[in-house]
Amino acid sequence: MTRTLGVLIFPDFQILDIAGPVAAFEIAARYVPGAYEIKVMARIPGPVASSSRALMVAEPLTDAPLDTLMIVGGDGSRTAALCAHTADWIRAASGRARRTTSVCSGAYLLARAGLLDGRRVTTHWERCADLARRYRKVRVEPDRIFVRDGDFWTSAGITAGIDLALALIADDLGEDIARAVARQLVVYYRRPGGQSQFSALVEMGGRGGRFATLLDWMRERLAEPLGVEKLADKAAMSPRHFARRVRPS
Amino acid sequence: MTRTLGVLIFPDFQILDIAGPVAAFEIAARYVPGAYEIKVMARIPGPVASSSRALMVAEPLTDAPLDTLMIVGGDGSRTAALCAHTADWIRAASGRARRTTSVCSGAYLLARAGLLDGRRVTTHWERCADLARRYRKVRVEPDRIFVRDGDFWTSAGITAGIDLALALIADDLGEDIARAVARQLVVYYRRPGGQSQFSALVEMGGRGGRFATLLDWMRERLAEPLGVEKLADKAAMSPRHFARRVRPS
Numbered sequence: 001m002t003r004t005l006g007v008l009i010f011p012d013f014q015i016l017d018i019a020g021p022v023a024a025f026e027i028a029a030r031y032v033p034g035a036y037e038i039k040v041m042a043r044i045p046g047p048v049a050s051s052s053r054a055l056m057v058a059e060p061l062t063d064a065p066l067d068t069l070m071i072v073g074g075d076g077s078r079t080a081a082l083c084a085h086t087a088d089w090i091r092a093a094s095g096r097a098r099r100t101t102s103v104c105s106g107a108y109l110l111a112r113a114g115l116l117d118g119r120r121v122t123t124h125w126e127r128c129a130d131l132a133r134r135y136r137k138v139r140v141e142p143d144r145i146f147v148r149d150g151d152f153w154t155s156a157g158i159t160a161g162i163d164l165a166l167a168l169i170a171d172d173l174g175e176d177i178a179r180a181v182a183r184q185l186v187v188y189y190r191r192p193g194g195q196s197q198f199s200a201l202v203e204m205g206g207r208g209g210r211f212a213t214l215l216d217w218m219r220e221r222l223a224e225p226l227g228v229e230k231l232a233d234k235a236a237m238s239p240r241h242f243a244r245r246v247r248p249s
Numbered sequence: 250m251t252r253t254l255g256v257l258i259f260p261d262f263q264i265l266d267i268a269g270p271v272a273a274f275e276i277a278a279r280y281v282p283g284a285y286e287i288k289v290m291a292r293i294p295g296p297v298a299s300s301s302r303a304l305m306v307a308e309p310l311t312d313a314p315l316d317t318l319m320i321v322g323g324d325g326s327r328t329a330a331l332c333a334h335t336a337d338w339i340r341a342a343s344g345r346a347r348r349t350t351s352v353c354s355g356a357y358l359l360a361r362a363g364l365l366d367g368r369r370v371t372t373h374w375e376r377c378a379d380l381a382r383r384y385r386k387v388r389v390e391p392d393r394i395f396v397r398d399g400d401f402w403t404s405a406g407i408t409a410g411i412d413l414a415l416a417l418i419a420d421d422l423g424e425d426i427a428r429a430v431a432r433q434l435v436v437y438y439r440r441p442g443g444q445s446q447f448s449a450l451v452e453m454g455g456r457g458g459r460f461a462t463l464l465d466w467m468r469e470r471l472a473e474p475l476g477v478e479k480l481a482d483k484a485a486m487s488p489r490h491f492a493r494r495v496r497p498s
Binding site: 023 | 265269304408436
């Protein structure tokens with residue numbers, strides 16, 4: 001059974017929003033031949049410029065049923081969301097699809113098409129407040145890598161599209177295949193859901209990667225007791241200073 | 250000062266190998282306007298099919314100097330490495346560039362062009378042994394996300410290209426910009442270097458994500474003492490069983 005993944009792009013889309021999921025589905029289809037077919041579509045087909053100026057080639061919008069409809073994000077998402085023709089097509093394509101998904105600010109196009117009213121969703125952390133303000137009926141969850149609400153799956157920013165795709169693959173083909181895909185992509189499978197936690201970890205990367213080294217060291221010792229004294233010593237800090245530095249502000 | 254990133258693609262390239270770095274450089278240029286310009290090139294310009302069948306549009310190979318030459322990987326890398334014209338261009342372009350980089354199996358093209366002899370490099374974990382066998386003078390380090398050897402930077406598989414790009418950006422524009430880019434991309438800055446450690450963590454994702462939940466929980470409590478008893482309890486296992494399960498096999 002071949003599932004068609006139909007991805008909508010538009011001028012100034014974010015190329016990594018699409019490339020992450022596409023790579024994941026492509027690799028899943030190596031493990032389960034024929035599992036997925038990928039269609040890249042745009043309202044104006046042909047070469048479409050991403051926000052990086054790198055060009056991808058899109059097919060025309062299809063009226064054929066898709067298994068999974070995916071709307072990517074990017075700088076152009078708010079402009080694309082204003083196009084009535086695009087919104088009409090998204091509504092119709094979503095109605096024909098088994099599931100509807102968005103990556104990053106692709107959620108704006110789904111929201112504008114009225115498909116997210118009453119649903120729990122997420123988007124890029126920088127856009128969550130704005131999305132919630134513009135679309136009052138949408139329940140934005142800012143602290144998630146992706147959110148599933150029935151047949152609607154939305155993801156956080158950019159690389160979170162990879163996590164979303166791995167979850168969709170797990171749903172279709174099982175956890176083992178999804179984990180094998182993650183290993184091929186060299187990404188963590190089941191990344192922590194919380195973007196605020198994620199941000200705190202990023203902060204800890206710090207100048208000179210002091211805590212990055214510590215985190216590596218901790219990962220090697222997950223089965224050992226790691227008290228604050230031991231961690232502080234490894235980070236060459238006093239326990240008190242260490243505890244103050246690693247506590248998210 | 251605008252740095253030109255020239256990325257070489259070829260039939261059956263891996264689209265995520267290029268999209269990851271491109272997105273990182275694109276976003277860095279939002280923080281430092283004009284910092285980077287991206288050129289996607291191929292020996293046969295025009296639409297080039299990736300291994301996912303999604304198409305990117307490439308310009309002809311340039312004779313103008315590039316700041317950074319980047320060779321991506323993918324299923325087509327070994328075939329592309331056999332093209333003498335491509336190898337000649339890579340040698341010349343590398344000679345004119347400030348630095349030469351590869352993502353994933355892009356290292357095969359650099360190796361074939363003779364540019365990696367005597368150098369420490371890395372590639373996708375699945376290809377490390379093969380690369381070392383084919384190119385005896387290349388010192389392959391299998392357990393790294395990326396390796397810098399002078400002006401040559403090579404990365405591990407697929408998404409490791411993002412980590413490589415962040416390191417290049419940090420080298421050019423400083424750690425703060427690179428960290429801001431990571432935050433926009435929703436990726437960890439300074440991911441653990443070891444792919445074997447990485448693989449062990451992936452394994453721990455396990456069926457049903459039992460350890461994934463535990464890892465989340467641990468990340469929230471980095472400043473607390475986390476003894477094996479407490480971790481085992483959280484994972485609903487006996488300490489002995491837990492220690493056996495989390496120890497990489």
